[in-house]
Amino acid sequence: MYRRILVAVDGSATSKLALRHALGLGKDQRARVRLLNVIEDVAIAQWWMDIPRFIESMKVAGKKALDEGAALAKKAGVNAATAMVEARGRHVSDMILGDAKTFRADVIVMGTHGLRGLNRLVVGSDAERVLREAPVPVLLVRAQQPKRTQARRK
DSSP states (O other): OOSEEEEEOOSSHHHHHHHHHHHHHHHHHTOEEEEEEEEOHHHHHTTOSSHHHHHHHHHHHHHHHHHHHHHHHHHHTOOEEEEEEEOTTSOHHHHHHHHHHHHTOSEEEEEEOOOOHHHHHHHOOHHHHHHHHOSSOEEEEEOOOOOOOHHHHO
């Protein structure tokens, strides 16, 4: 059913969880998987004094996330390619949607932190924007929440 799977990776625990789901789906479907890292340069860098050094550190972290993802894909026996793009002031969600279109993805897989309330208003949600605007199915993998104890349930 799915021949081309796009998965957004950033190295976070949630992103790694989404990657594992994407690789499982990719193996099951014998699909091509594309690991995408978006460098959110301008929007964040405006608060950083040494912008070139900040952007370079983002690229190093992005490459690490892609390399780790590619190694996991290889270990899982999944055909995966990697790509890194710079947002250059655009929303990360726009970059993901654009890459999905170029790659001709059948499904987009990404992690979501499940922000609520004020955090969601201030930070926004790239996952929510992708979900609303994507022309293909989107699999959102939520961050693992701590298990609730019996005392908290009562």
